[in-house]
Amino acid sequence: MSEKIISNFVDGSFQEGQGRNLFENRNPVDNSLISKVVEASAADVDAAVAAARRALSGPWGDMSVDERATLLHRVADGVMARFDEFLAAECADTGKPFSLARHIDIPRGASNFKVFADLVKNVATEAFQMGTPDGTGAINYAIRKPRGVIGVISPWNLPLLLMTWKVGPALACGNTVIVKPSEETPTTASLLAEVMRDAGIPDGVYNVVNGFGPDSAGAFLTSHRGVDAITFTGETRTGAAIMKAGADRVRPVSFELGGKNPAIVFADCDMDKAIEGTMRSAFANCGQVCLGTERVFVERSIFDQFVERLRDGAKGLKLGVPDDASANMGPLISLEHRDKVLSYYDKARDLGANVITGGGVPDMVPSLQGGAWIEPTIWTGLDDDSAIMREEIFGPCCHVSPFDDEAEVVRRANDTDYGLACSIWTENTSRAHRVAAQMDVGLVWVNSWFLRDLRTPFGGSKMSGIGREGGVHSLEFYTELTNICVKL
Numbered sequence: 001m002s003e004k005i006i007s008n009f010v011d012g013s014f015q016e017g018q019g020r021n022l023f024e025n026r027n028p029v030d031n032s033l034i035s036k037v038v039e040a041s042a043a044d045v046d047a048a049v050a051a052a053r054r055a056l057s058g059p060w061g062d063m064s065v066d067e068r069a070t071l072l073h074r075v076a077d078g079v080m081a082r083f084d085e086f087l088a089a090e091c092a093d094t095g096k097p098f099s100l101a102r103h104i105d106i107p108r109g110a111s112n113f114k115v116f117a118d119l120v121k122n123v124a125t126e127a128f129q130m131g132t133p134d135g136t137g138a139i140n141y142a143i144r145k146p147r148g149v150i151g152v153i154s155p156w157n158l159p160l161l162l163m164t165w166k167v168g169p170a171l172a173c174g175n176t177v178i179v180k181p182s183e184e185t186p187t188t189a190s191l192l193a194e195v196m197r198d199a200g201i202p203d204g205v206y207n208v209v210n211g212f213g214p215d216s217a218g219a220f221l222t223s224h225r226g227v228d229a230i231t232f233t234g235e236t237r238t239g240a241a242i243m244k245a246g247a248d249r250v251r252p253v254s255f256e257l258g259g260k261n262p263a264i265v266f267a268d269c270d271m272d273k274a275i276e277g278t279m280r281s282a283f284a285n286c287g288q289v290c291l292g293t294e295r296v297f298v299e300r301s302i303f304d305q306f307v308e309r310l311r312d313g314a315k316g317l318k319l320g321v322p323d324d325a326s327a328n329m330g331p332l333i334s335l336e337h338r339d340k341v342l343s344y345y346d347k348a349r350d351l352g353a354n355v356i357t358g359g360g361v362p363d364m365v366p367s368l369q370g371g372a373w374i375e376p377t378i379w380t381g382l383d384d385d386s387a388i389m390r391e392e393i394f395g396p397c398c399h400v401s402p403f404d405d406e407a408e409v410v411r412r413a414n415d416t417d418y419g420l421a422c423s424i425w426t427e428n429t430s431r432a433h434r435v436a437a438q439m440d441v442g443l444v445w446v447n448s449w450f451l452r453d454l455r456t457p458f459g460g461s462k463m464s465g466i467g468r469e470g471g472v473h474s475l476e477f478y479t480e481l482t483n484i485c486v487k488l
């Protein structure tokens, strides 16, 4: 069988792969080779930016909002029509279970286009009437224009979902994009290019450049003078590097960064729901969700019972390949990432944590032993200022600590550099509202986790991000407002 090559998509066509620098895309379940990927050069990124710039004033720029929205619906339908291909590609690149990607990653890959296509058709224009000294008055109204060429840098944990969460609103607002998918998960961005082309999205509107961060496509794109704004999802450290790269031209950034999210479990919670929700928030996607829970605070009177039940839940997780219908956990994204997570497993032990379950590498069948498998892990017994409680690990693990009262747990849950998400488990509604309002985070879930209404503001406080996307909030970043003041 001939080797599969993933090429960059620039100005409506896939570029030739021959004679180019290639890097390997490997499947984390067994480290087998999926494809080789053409690494974009600085010249390729230049070409993509030039194509995106031209496309702004081509047929795309001339389209009415209705026409653009119709095309984006066609893109969403195109993703759904090729659902199984997207599913297989995403699960091969990430190792995640089909059952997860089937319900979350791929449907969201389609709905991210629909929601913003519908939104731009219905959004109102802001207007203010004012008085003037001569008594005639004036009227102000603000029009929205696309910001221009948007650089989209996305991570590997929910590749299609997180990339389209940016591309959907960017295109709905009339921008053009250059996407740099994670080097770990290049396939679905490339499949989406085929869907874009088949849907009739004009050349140059959606471009994909593959490669790494520093000294590669990521850095070429974020430091490019022709890029008007950068939207990024990934690690906080990378966000800082991207901000520096864009600083010379004071380019706007929208950042969705790391988290060290708490769950707060009160004694008056519905225990079954709290266990089920915490299991998902700690272990879904092998713990590789920015919104995931790594710090669990449980009221002391139910602490032992909660830990026991969470342990039983974690022990009941079945690791397996994506199409194993009985499995509910895949591997980590790569052997390199597993080394990082395992270094925290070692650190927890060195710091004297009680390892309630897990803590190592599972014994897999011989054909899977080359994969990035890891055990779901629960610890207790560490201080709030230990590295395990402070640093984002991004693996299937959490630390559970007891607390005694509400004020104490609010303070401890907020005592972190991050501020992305929080889950609160209680049947006392007043308490739920009171505690939720005190959390220094962008997103609070009460008696739930990762329940998403795409019209709501999404993003993080503190070191978890800059800006909010979702619904009308996305317009703030993807459009430029011009206020027109007309004296009457």
Ligand SMILES: NC(=O)c1ccc[n+]([C@@H]2O[C@H](COP(=O)([O-])OP(=O)(O)OC[C@H]3O[C@@H](n4cnc5c(N)ncnc54)[C@H](O)[C@@H]3O)[C@@H](O)[C@H]2O)c1
Pocket (backbone or CB within 6 Å): 153, 154, 155, 156, 157, 162, 180, 181, 182, 183, 211, 212, 213, 214, 217, 218, 219, 222, 233, 234, 235, 236, 238, 239, 241, 242, 255, 256, 257, 258, 259, 289, 290, 291, 392, 394, 420, 460, 464, 465
């Ligand atoms: N807040 C959110 O909504 C959210 C969502 C998902 C993931 N995340 C975060 O993402 C991280 C996991 O993803 P990751 O490991 O792929 O993140 P990462 O920061 O390592 O990489 C993300 C992307 O940035 C690129 N990149 C790396 N260095 C770069 C540079 N110097 N210049 C330009 N581009 C560069 C990478 O190639 C990749 O495409 C976690 O920290 C997680 O919390 C946050």
Ligand SMILES: O=C/C=C/C=C(\O)C(=O)O
Pocket (backbone or CB within 6 Å): 157, 158, 162, 165, 288, 289, 290, 291, 452, 458
């Ligand atoms: O891993 C992070 C998950 C982020 C989810 C979203 O950005 C979303 O649901 O829009």
